[in-house]
Amino acid sequence: MTEQIATRKSFRRAGEDKRREDLIAATLECVAESGLAGATIREIALRADVTPGLIRYYFPTKDDLISAAYRAVMDRMTVQAGDALKNAADDGRARLSAFVTANLGQPIMDPHNLSLWAGFIALVHADPIMAAAHRDGYLRFRDELEILIREALIAAGKPAEPHHTRRHAIAVNAIIDGLWLEGCLAGDMFAKGELAVTGVSAIEAVLGVSLQIEGGAA
């Protein structure tokens, strides 16, 4: 039996980018599993197979890490929704439909994402910097949506005046957010794909346009 004297942890250096990524990933794991309260420096370090001190080397304060993680989640969701557009048909209606469906299905509509998001939203009220970060994200999302709506209206041969598309964007954004919430919080109460269908239908009604075109995309 070898004497197990306290020995210093062996380690390998990792590039700055890699480390930051790993630390953010570990943070998201913690939050996903036990909420923001469970995302302690020590627990995060444990998951990243690193000692707590190192975190401070890359993120001066815990808030820096947390807000970086928040941005990462938002970016990830944006990218995931964007990917759905790449595979969509050219038609504006199909694109809008694909966008909505992507946002109301896996992996975006996920309780873990909600936990993270809610934790941050709770901070928005107290922290102006966080509030600004959130507003940026919100406006970016809504602008993207407004463009998709305009394209869908045009594809359907309907007028697309800015005054109307803005209001439509607000309403459609609400539908997506609201259903996303419902799905994240009580996904088991709905059949698979039910919320996506519900969302597309509601949006069709609001826009007065059918988003289903014959021989739809895959």
Place this chain on the structure above:
Amino acid sequence: MTEQIATRKSFRRAGEDKRREDLIAATLECVAESGLAGATIREIALRADVTPGLIRYYFPTKDDLISAAYRAVMDRMTVQAGDALKNAADDGRARLSAFVTANLGQPIMDPHNLSLWAGFIALVHADPIMAAAHRDGYLRFRDELEILIREALIAAGKPAEPHHTRRHAIAVNAIIDGLWLEGCLAGDMFAKGELAVTGVSAIEAVLGVSLQIEGGAA
């Protein structure tokens, strides 16, 4: 100059109900001001003008207090929305419209409420008790909404089959939640009453029913 020896805090006994109310109110103040993280036992006790130990007398654990506070918030919002119905006309369409408008205006659509709500939602994923509390509130709200929708459809002479009203309730609930979110987070970006109007319009489109009847309610 009187000797200021450490003297025991004087106190008056309060009824059990009153104390519970006060403690919950103090909890809500804390959460509203600085998020769930700011709602510590000591800070809550301070606001309620009570010593920390007393909290344990009424709420065995902190989670008990927090979840009680969450239920209180939900109940309050439910009551406020319900009040709007009392003053509404008899017509099902007017009632639905009033309900939506109430939920998308003061005092329900308020950043403080959002902070509270988000803080709790962040816990739902990790805490089964909190999850149950939320689900109860959600279903109660949606059921109430479904009844209003059915009445509105009937008032408009439209069929109101359970299969349809359920889906409608899901969609309308999403619209209300989504717009409520938008308003709470960035109320200054919208004209007063804009979101309520947007919500009613969107719901009219989804239901295929006009909620505005000639000589509308006050």
Place this chain on the structure above:
DNA sequence: GCAGTATTTATACGCTTGCATAATTACAGC
């Protein structure tokens, strides 16, 4: 190979937290 430095570990400090327990005190019933 060797020296220098950026990266990582180790250790510890000061604070705050939720919770437990014992001592006190206001009130109710007689």
Place this chain on the structure above:
DNA sequence: GCTGTAATTATGCAAGCGTATAAATACTGC
């Protein structure tokens, strides 16, 4: 008024938190 008890305060503890700082180590350039 006195007594008993329920409500409240006071005190303290053990654990966990974020952060600071110094020592050790893996890698880089020569």
